[in-house]
Amino acid sequence: MQTKATVILLLLTLFAVGCESAKKQSSQDDSQAVSLQAQLEMLQRENRTLKNDLKELQQKMVNLQGMDRYRLDYVTQVDSIEFGRFTKPFDEDEDGGDDGVNIYLVLKDQQGDVIKAAGKVHIEIWDLAQPDGERLFDSKSIELKDVGKYWLPGFGGNHYKFILPWPNGQCPKHSNLTLKLTFTDVLTGEVFELQKTLSVSTC
Numbered sequence: 001m002q003t004k005a006t007v008i009l010l011l012l013t014l015f016a017v018g019c020e021s022a023k024k025q026s027s028q029d030d031s032q033a034v035s036l037q038a039q040l041e042m043l044q045r046e047n048r049t050l051k052n053d054l055k056e057l058q059q060k061m062v063n064l065q066g067m068d069r070y071r072l073d074y075v076t077q078v079d080s081i082e083f084g085r086f087t088k089p090f091d092e093d094e095d096g097g098d099d100g101v102n103i104y105l106v107l108k109d110q111q112g113d114v115i116k117a118a119g120k121v122h123i124e125i126w127d128l129a130q131p132d133g134e135r136l137f138d139s140k141s142i143e144l145k146d147v148g149k150y151w152l153p154g155f156g157g158n159h160y161k162f163i164l165p166w167p168n169g170q171c172p173k174h175s176n177l178t179l180k181l182t183f184t185d186v187l188t189g190e191v192f193e194l195q196k197t198l199s200v201s202t203c
Contacts, residue, residue: 100165
């Protein structure tokens, strides 16, 4: 009789433990379900935001595509570029030797007026008297997001100003260098190029 009672007690204990474990598992499942639901709602909100952003971009593209070349001609844009007259080597420490080049870039519209326009700038300085593979003396690229920092308005004119010190403090081995500048207009995608010969002091 005692053995039978012990067995019944053991079964009841196992049943209670099983119920408690099931409750814990159910609680964990509920917690996971709540977390997954929150993640799903967050992803759905992000998806709606992305869709709205995409619609705005698509509308902007439609507007731009609807502006044909004829109408674009009436928008102020870069028509030509030139070096400013002060584009030349500079002697920063006044020791009689050049330390780099000041470069002034002037942008002009269809009427020949100076304008400020956004774009990318790439500058190269070449020493064409050097052997093949050693002719590129220095180069610098200014990305679209940074080019506005170089805009210099004022009494001397409105232009971009770029300063290129000699790389690593080294000076040119030959007195004639070739300065090449490329400007890519962000509005039209048109690429403008300039070249200029520079007379510099040598080592």
